[in-house]
Amino acid sequence: MPADPALSVIIPHLDAPAALARCLHALAGQRDDGVAFDVIVVDNGSAQRPVAQCAAHPFVRLIDEPTPGPGPARNSGARLAATELLAFIDCDCIAQPGWIAAIASYLGAHPQTGAIGGDVGIERADPQHPTAIEAYESVYGYRFQLYIEQHHYTGSGNMAVRRAVFEQVGGFGGLQIAEDMDWGRRATALGVRIDYVPGMRITTPARDSFRQLARKWDRHIAHDYEKVSGLGGRLRWILRALALAASPLPETIRILRSDRISGARERWLAFVCLTRIRLYRSRRMLTLLVGGDGRALSDAWRGQG
Numbered sequence: 001m002p003a004d005p006a007l008s009v010i011i012p013h014l015d016a017p018a019a020l021a022r023c024l025h026a027l028a029g030q031r032d033d034g035v036a037f038d039v040i041v042v043d044n045g046s047a048q049r050p051v052a053q054c055a056a057h058p059f060v061r062l063i064d065e066p067t068p069g070p071g072p073a074r075n076s077g078a079r080l081a082a083t084e085l086l087a088f089i090d091c092d093c094i095a096q097p098g099w100i101a102a103i104a105s106y107l108g109a110h111p112q113t114g115a116i117g118g119d120v121g122i123e124r125a126d127p128q129h130p131t132a133i134e135a136y137e138s139v140y141g142y143r144f145q146l147y148i149e150q151h152h153y154t155g156s157g158n159m160a161v162r163r164a165v166f167e168q169v170g171g172f173g174g175l176q177i178a179e180d181m182d183w184g185r186r187a188t189a190l191g192v193r194i195d196y197v198p199g200m201r202i203t204t205p206a207r208d209s210f211r212q213l214a215r216k217w218d219r220h221i222a223h224d225y226e227k228v229s230g231l232g233g234r235l236r237w238i239l240r241a242l243a244l245a246a247s248p249l250p251e252t253i254r255i256l257r258s259d260r261i262s263g264a265r266e267r268w269l270a271f272v273c274l275t276r277i278r279l280y281r282s283r284r285m286l287t288l289l290v291g292g293d294g295r296a297l298s299d300a301w302r303g304q305g
Contacts, residue, residue, distance in 0.1 A: 005059075007037040007085040007104055007160075010077030012070040014044045019092040021053045026094045028057055035104040040080060041091075042073040071172030071179035074156060078166055086166055090157040093204045094123070102199040103160040114165035114192035115184075117144045117154025118200025121260075125205075130266055133213060134206040136273035138260040141206065148196040153184020158202045165192055178223050210276065217281050225288050234289060241285035248275040 009027060013020050020041065027039060039060045043049050045068060054062040065076040070090070078086055087103055089095060099118075106116055120142035124130045130138070148154050156172065156179065169187045172179040184194060207213045228237050248271065255261075255270050 005036045005038040005083050007035060007087055007100065008077070008081035008083040009037060009039045009087045009089060009100075010074055010081065011039065011041045011089055011091050012044055012065075012073035012077075013041050013046065013050055013091045015046045015048075016091050017046075017048070017050045017053050020050050021056075023089065023091050023093060023095070024053060024057050024060060026096075027100070028059075030095065030097065030100045031059070033098065033101045035100050037087075037100055038081075038083070040077040042077045044068065044070070044073045067174070069175040069179070070156070071174050075171035078163075078171065081163070084163050085160060086163055087160040088156050088158075089202060090204070093120075093157055093202045096121075096201040096203060099200055099202065102197055102201075106195070106197045106200070107160065107162065110195065112193055113195045115154065115159065115161040115187060115194045116197045116200060117148050117160075117194065118158045118197045118202065120144055120155070120158055121201065121203040123203045123205045130261070130269065131206065132269040132273040133208075133210065135261050135266045135270040136277070137206045137213075138266075139255060139258045139270050140274065142204070145196045145198075147184075148194050151181070151184075152188040152194065153181045154194055154196075156180035156183070157204070158200065160200070168192070176223075178220060210273075213273075213277055214280055217277065218284065221281060221284050221288065225285070237285060237289055241282045241289075244278050244285070245282035248278055 011020070011023060024039065037059070039057070041050065041054050041060060041062045042065050043062065044065055049062065049064070051062065054060045061080075063076060063080060065073045074088055085104065085107060087100070102118070103116065107113060122134055122138045122141060124134050142155060144155055144158065159180070165187070169183060169190060169192065173182050187194065207216070225237070228234060251274060252271060255267050255274070258270075261267055261270055
């Protein structure tokens with residue numbers, strides 16, 4: 001008889017059946033790595049539920065969460081999981097070989113650690129000819145080590161946590177907040193240790209367009225703007241916006257030193273995209289200050305194509 005699972009992988013899903021199939025296939029390839037696990041896919045209101053994709057794997061359970069947002073979907077999966085370890089991955093991500101084993105091994109060897117996050121790489125449609133967004137996101141898209149070690153949170157697209165810790169901290173928030181940042185900071189305030197585990201590696205596609213990249217930052221800008229109050233807060237917001245506009249040139253050193261891209265072309269593409277998105281972010285910040293609606297900007301990301 002198969003061993004009872006030691007770990008549950010929770011995957012929120014919304015209208016991405018092909019990506020989900022790839023995600024589940026990669027996890028299926030780790031079934032013989034010595035760690036028993038199951039998977040809970042939480043559909044978040046897809047036009048067509050991914051029944052066939054989940055049924056192809058006997059270790060996968062499909063449930064539904066009607067409340068919009070990946071946070072509520074993850075919470076539903078966590079409530080139904082029967083294991084002491086919970087892992088979270090997004091449906092468009094691919095767990096690299098050894099992902100499950102790295103989670104179980106690290107948490108087993110570090111009982112003082114409550115949650116962990118890992119490395120995220122960018123998949124390229126054409127490995128020899130990356131787009132500007134692929135080059136940029138390879139350097140700047142998912143800097144989990146920075147998030148964990150300096151900002152005390154890990155992205156929920158590549159995260160694992162002890163069940164007892166998750167229950168202590170509480171679930172993820174909804175669409176109105178950056179749910180992974182909020183969860184990590186609540187955890188840190190309670191004394192939970194969050195570690196970076198480089199062997200816990202996933203890959204994910206880059207965003208398809210500059211519009212998608214801009215949507216990501218619209219949400220973060222809106223969340224930050226909701227915290228601005230008073231004259232001092234507005235002045236600090238202006239200074240942040242101006243500093244952001246001036247920041248691409250100093251970042252040249254980081255781009256030149258990065259081992260995630262190679263060659264002059266890739267580094268130039270990364271710099272061009274960095275400059276474009278930071279100027280966009282600066283303009284958005286200043287626009288909000290003179291009459292924008294932060295809540296509307298935060299909510300808009302879900303409904304845009």
